[in-house]
Amino acid sequence: MIDVRNLDKTYVLHTQGGISIPVFKQAEMHVDKGECVTLHGPSGSGKSTLLRCLYGNCKADAGAILIRHGDGQIDLTTAAPRTIIALRQHSLGYVSQFLRAIPRVPAIDVVAEPLRAMGADLSMARDRAAALLARLRIPERLWQLAPATFSGGEQQRVNIARGFASDHPILLLDEPTASLDAANRAVVVQLIIEAKARGVALVGVFHDDEVREAVSSRIVTMQPEVCS
Numbered sequence: 001m002i003d004v005r006n007l008d009k010t011y012v013l014h015t016q017g018g019i020s021i022p023v024f025k026q027a028e029m030h031v032d033k034g035e036c037v038t039l040h041g042p043s044g045s046g047k048s049t050l051l052r053c054l055y056g057n058c059k060a061d062a063g064a065i066l067i068r069h070g071d072g073q074i075d076l077t078t079a080a081p082r083t084i085i086a087l088r089q090h091s092l093g094y095v096s097q098f099l100r101a102i103p104r105v106p107a108i109d110v111v112a113e114p115l116r117a118m119g120a121d122l123s124m125a126r127d128r129a130a131a132l133l134a135r136l137r138i139p140e141r142l143w144q145l146a147p148a149t150f151s152g153g154e155q156q157r158v159n160i161a162r163g164f165a166s167d168h169p170i171l172l173l174d175e176p177t178a179s180l181d182a183a184n185r186a187v188v189v190q191l192i193i194e195a196k197a198r199g200v201a202l203v204g205v206f207h208d209d210e211v212r213e214a215v216s217s218r219i220v221t222m223q224p225e226v227c228s
């Protein structure tokens with residue numbers, strides 16, 4: 001589902017004297033259906049950067065990122081913006097660390113939106129959204145409110161519900177359990193295990209050791225590049 005080949009990434013800080021920050025060189029990764037591959041390594045080793053590259057949010061300097069899309073594959077490093085939009089609509093989901101929702105949209109519609117974009121009808125998408133919000137213990141009285149006033153953990157659970165509501169065959173998870181208590185972490189672990197069983201290919205960063213142990217099919221260890 002994902003094939004990363006010889007990927008290089010260096011940030012260049014043009015506004016700070018052109019300083020270079022090498023992040024990874026010749027990175028390789030392969031993810032099959034039904035696997036959860038975990039990126040692990042010290043702070044600053046490039047886990048979030050690699051995830052952002054896999055979502056097309058960060059441009060690599062060299063190499064290829066092949067993503068399964070329908071019957072074919074798309075190389076994210078060379079794909080046109082409209083191809084990346086189609087890929088995100090149908091094939092590639094992403095749970096970021098923080099919820100970025102359109103203001104004034106009720107939580108239930110924030111969660112239902114990716115399913116609607118895939119063509120689901122409104123009542124089916126809202127039913128699925130409601131089931132996930134309930135599973136993630138968001139009180140029903142909040143469902144019709146916009147998440148802007150929710151607590152950090154509530155916003156993150158809305159974000160997770162949104163990621164798992166759609167049926168993307170690939171799902172990227174950037175520290176989805178960071179601000180959750182033990183009971184909610186357990187729900188997220190269960191959602192990941194169920195997604196694997198459905199054949200979803202997942203790539204995640206999990207700082208919590210127990211979560212990592214529970215969900216990982218394989219762990220890819222990243223080391224910080226040393227500047228010379």
Ligand SMILES: Nc1ncnc2c1ncn2[C@@H]1O[C@H](COP(=O)(O)OP(=O)(O)OP(=O)(O)O)[C@@H](O)[C@H]1O
Nearest residue numbers: 011013021023041042043044045046047048049050
């Ligand atoms: N937008 C950016 N511009 C310049 N440098 C960046 C940018 N984003 C990340 N970096 C640098 O790239 C390196 C890798 O950062 P990244 O956030 O990918 O690491 P990480 O392994 O996810 O870290 P953490 O575990 O602390 O979240 C760091 O040295 C960071 O300073």
